[in-house]
Amino acid sequence: MFLFLGLMTTKLSKKVAGTLGTIGLGACLVIGYTAALTYFASGSLEPIKVLDTVWIDFSQIAEGFSINLGIYLDPISAMMLIVVTTISFLVHLYSNGYMDDAHLIKYGHEAEGGVKHGFQRYFAFLSLFTFSMLGLVLATNIFQMYIFWELVGVSSYLLIGFYYTDPAAIHASKKAFITTRFADLGFLIGILILSYYTQTFDFDTLINGSSSAISTMQGTSFLGCSVLCWAMTCIFIGGAGKSAMFPLHIWLPDAMEGPTPVSALIHAATMVVAGVYLVARLFPLYLIAEGSLIVITVVGAFTAFYAAAIACAQTDIKRILAFSTISQIAFMITSLGVARPEYHEGVGYMASMFHLFTHAMFKACLFLVAGAVIYRVHSNESGKMGGLHKYMPIASIACLVGCLAISGIFPFAGFFSKDEILVAAYANNTLWGLWMSMVAGMTAFYMFRLYYLVFWWDKPDYEAHGHHAPKEAPMVMTLPLIILSVATCVIGFLPFSDYITYNHEPLHAGHDWTVIISSTVIALIGIGLATVLYFKKNDKPAKMANAARGLWTAANKRFYMDELYMFITHNIIFQTICRPIAWFDRAIIDGTMNMFANITNAASYAIRKFQSGSIQSYVWIYLVGALAIAVVSMLCLI
Amino acid sequence: MELSLLMYLIPSLVMFGCGVYGFITRKNMIAILISLELMLNSVDINFAVFNSYLFPGQMEGMFFSLFAIAIAAAETALALAIVINVYRKVKNVDIKEITKMKF
Numbered sequence: 001m002f003l004f005l006g007l008m009t010t011k012l013s014k015k016v017a018g019t020l021g022t023i024g025l026g027a028c029l030v031i032g033y034t035a036a037l038t039y040f041a042s043g044s045l046e047p048i049k050v051l052d053t054v055w056i057d058f059s060q061i062a063e064g065f066s067i068n069l070g071i072y073l074d075p076i077s078a079m080m081l082i083v084v085t086t087i088s089f090l091v092h093l094y095s096n097g098y099m100d101d102a103h104l105i106k107y108g109h110e111a112e113g114g115v116k117h118g119f120q121r122y123f124a125f126l127s128l129f130t131f132s133m134l135g136l137v138l139a140t141n142i143f144q145m146y147i148f149w150e151l152v153g154v155s156s157y158l159l160i161g162f163y164y165t166d167p168a169a170i171h172a173s174k175k176a177f178i179t180t181r182f183a184d185l186g187f188l189i190g191i192l193i194l195s196y197y198t199q200t201f202d203f204d205t206l207i208n209g210s211s212s213a214i215s216t217m218q219g220t221s222f223l224g225c226s227v228l229c230w231a232m233t234c235i236f237i238g239g240a241g242k243s244a245m246f247p248l249h250i251w252l253p254d255a256m257e258g259p260t261p262v263s264a265l266i267h268a269a270t271m272v273v274a275g276v277y278l279v280a281r282l283f284p285l286y287l288i289a290e291g292s293l294i295v296i297t298v299v300g301a302f303t304a305f306y307a308a309a310i311a312c313a314q315t316d317i318k319r320i321l322a323f324s325t326i327s328q329i330a331f332m333i334t335s336l337g338v339a340r341p342e343y344h345e346g347v348g349y350m351a352s353m354f355h356l357f358t359h360a361m362f363k364a365c366l367f368l369v370a371g372a373v374i375y376r377v378h379s380n381e382s383g384k385m386g387g388l389h390k391y392m393p394i395a396s397i398a399c400l401v402g403c404l405a406i407s408g409i410f411p412f413a414g415f416f417s418k419d420e421i422l423v424a425a426y427a428n429n430t431l432w433g434l435w436m437s438m439v440a441g442m443t444a445f446y447m448f449r450l451y452y453l454v455f456w457w458d459k460p461d462y463e464a465h466g467h468h469a470p471k472e473a474p475m476v477m478t479l480p481l482i483i484l485s486v487a488t489c490v491i492g493f494l495p496f497s498d499y500i501t502y503n504h505e506p507l508h509a510g511h512d513w514t515v516i517i518s519s520t521v522i523a524l525i526g527i528g529l530a531t532v533l534y535f536k537k538n539d540k541p542a543k544m545a546n547a548a549r550g551l552w553t554a555a556n557k558r559f560y561m562d563e564l565y566m567f568i569t570h571n572i573i574f575q576t577i578c579r580p581i582a583w584f585d586r587a588i589i590d591g592t593m594n595m596f597a598n599i600t601n602a603a604s605y606a607i608r609k610f611q612s613g614s615i616q617s618y619v620w621i622y623l624v625g626a627l628a629i630a631v632v633s634m635l636c637l638i
Numbered sequence: 639m640e641l642s643l644l645m646y647l648i649p650s651l652v653m654f655g656c657g658v659y660g661f662i663t664r665k666n667m668i669a670i671l672i673s674l675e676l677m678l679n680s681v682d683i684n685f686a687v688f689n690s691y692l693f694p695g696q697m698e699g700m701f702f703s704l705f706a707i708a709i710a711a712a713e714t715a716l717a718l719a720i721v722i723n724v725y726r727k728v729k730n731v732d733i734k735e736i737t738k739m740k741f
Contacts, residue, residue: 613737616662623658 032085036078070140080137090480097477129155141201160258172254183241190234232292243275246303256318260371269360297337304330308442338428351420358413365484366402407444444526653680
């Protein structure tokens with residue numbers, strides 16, 4: 001009941017500008033926290049359906065088959081509730097400072113006409129996004145989730161394309177929307193297969209109730225794999241699109257064209273983890289379909305490495321953060337993929353959710369720092385920054401905290417969650433463990449590269465271009481930074497394993513000291529390397545880049561994935577498939593219709609001479625016709 | 639002497655034929671209108687005659703002919719108004735000259 005009110009608040013505040021939007025979100029935050037804490041404090045961790053109403057009834061087709069709308073509370077949705085409302089509230093607060101007139105006017109000057117009414121529009125979209133994200137998180141059934149899934153995609157599209165006068169932003173928003181839509185096709189197919197066999201959309205029934213249908217699905221095989229496995233893999237494709245897993249990751253780096261707070265909210269903390277959430281939500285089904293879990297692990301592990309490698313060679317600070325987001329989400333996905341009940345009581349599931357939670361905090365923090373820096377320096381390029389720790393001490397400290405957290409250094413949040421992930425990976429297979437440890441080291445390296453490049457390195461001449469020297473961002477912007485950094489320091493100590501596990505039983509796995517020590521050492525090595533290379537201005541990085549020029553360029557160009565996509569879509573799909581289809585449409589379908597029209601037209605031209613305008617000739621024709629009919633009918637009668 | 643049905647029908651038929659002939663051949667629009675009236679009247683006669691010969695107890699045919707006469711009167715008034723307007727426009731009532739109403 002409370003939650004429903006919360007959703008309504010978000011919805012209503014859509015049209016109201018800044019402050020009201022923030023207040024609405026504040027109310028939402030309070031309600032969300034109350035609900036989540038009440039739920040966790042209630043002792044029982046069984047899922048509750050707070051609200052469930054039939055939306056579309058299909059009981060003629062199958063008994064009890066309907067699409068419902070409702071609110072579903074279980075440990076992970078309560079956790080997501082906290083994440084979404086917290087980050088969203090802080091981002092709303094922050095945006096009040098970030099999206100001020102000066103900023104909008106700056107973008108307005110770039111293209112004629114400018115971005116009009118940006119402020120209200122921005123908050124409207126932001127609230128729409130929060131609403132749909134909450135709807136997604138609290139969905140009672142997979143179809144409701146799908147609806148909100150699309151809504152989230154739409155609001156993401158709107159926000160990426162917020163600076164609609166900038167062609168790059170428009171391209172980015174289209175790219176994001178099309179890529180995720182393409183992935184959602186997989187999701188939809190998965191839903192349809194699943195519901196075809198189980199005759200339900202409901203999460204509860206899917207997970208607990210319909211074991212016979214599930215075993216039928218497992219028994220039925222298609223192309224060498226069980227149907228269940230196919231369905232779950234298809235659903236994962238949807239999740240992979242939203243969570244920017246390789247090879248559907250191409251939209252996320254470009255999505256950084258949107259305003260920075262949006263990147264923090266949508267493309268770091270909440271929307272992109274929807275895929276992880278989806279897999280976690282259906283985890284019991286994934287456990288049965290082990291083949292798809294293996295797919296998930298492989299995709300996740302590869303993406304983690306791939307994105308980390310690219311992040312080492314980017315210069316745009318938001319791009320670096322974007323690739324680090326991809327890499328971290330891949331960590332969560334891998335963690336889900338390696339989770340099995342038999343290893344450490346399924347620690348991977350818990351670790352994934354924990355990492356989701358902590359990552360949301362510190363990545364939002366990092367993005368907001370990036371936003372503050374961009375706000376003052378007016379550029380995304382790390383080459384134009386440097387030495388900022390003197391000018392923006394608070395942002396610098398917040399960024400340091402975020403970087404330490406993401407690298408996994410005690411006692412920051414990332415340490416706890418990332419170690420759990422590594423434990424899970426080692427438990428499944430040492431290979432995965434080593435792989436993920438390596439990626440964790442790379443994470444530490446590129447994050448500190450970013451930190452040093454922005455806040456240390458060499459001080460460029462800020463006053464050269466008529467700008468005044470950068471200074472600390474306004475209070476509304478620094479406050480969220482402080483809150484998030486403090487959160488990053490303390491949330492690692494939350495007793496997560498007592499609450500969020502795949503079977504709602506508390507987890508009793510102890511810490512694995514080898515993993516903890518080794519991961520910390522690896523992270524320290526990464527940090528040390530970054531310190532050596534980037535702390536002070538020197539020519540070592542340039543030399544290294546020269547030494548491995550091919551590799552560096554490839555990583556800088558994101559391993560040419562975008563070009564590959566362009567090639568495939570433009571040269572192969574458009575040429576060989578779309579062109580014949582277009583021809584068929586124009587020549588055959590339109591042609592047939594045109595033919596009918598042309599025949600009718602020609603016929604009317606041919607007979608129009610009959611209408612001469614002389615009435616007596618009409619009468620003649622009429623008379624002759626009537627007589628002819630009379631004669632014919634008389635002949636017939638005789 | 640009792641008149642047979644045919645003795646009514648033949649003049650009616652002749653009247654109708656005259657009407658058709660006049661309608662097709664006359665050039666004056668007023669004359670065409672008169673031919674039209676001739677046709678209508680012959681039909682009225684048919685109605686009345688058929689009614690009294692075939693269904694003596696009933697009155698539908700009679701009423702129908704009265705109805706048709708009323709309609710014909712109204713229609714004639716309308717047609718004359720049109721003819722007058724056409725005359726004002728083209729200073730002529732020759733049907734052969736008025737062939738504007740075509741494609």
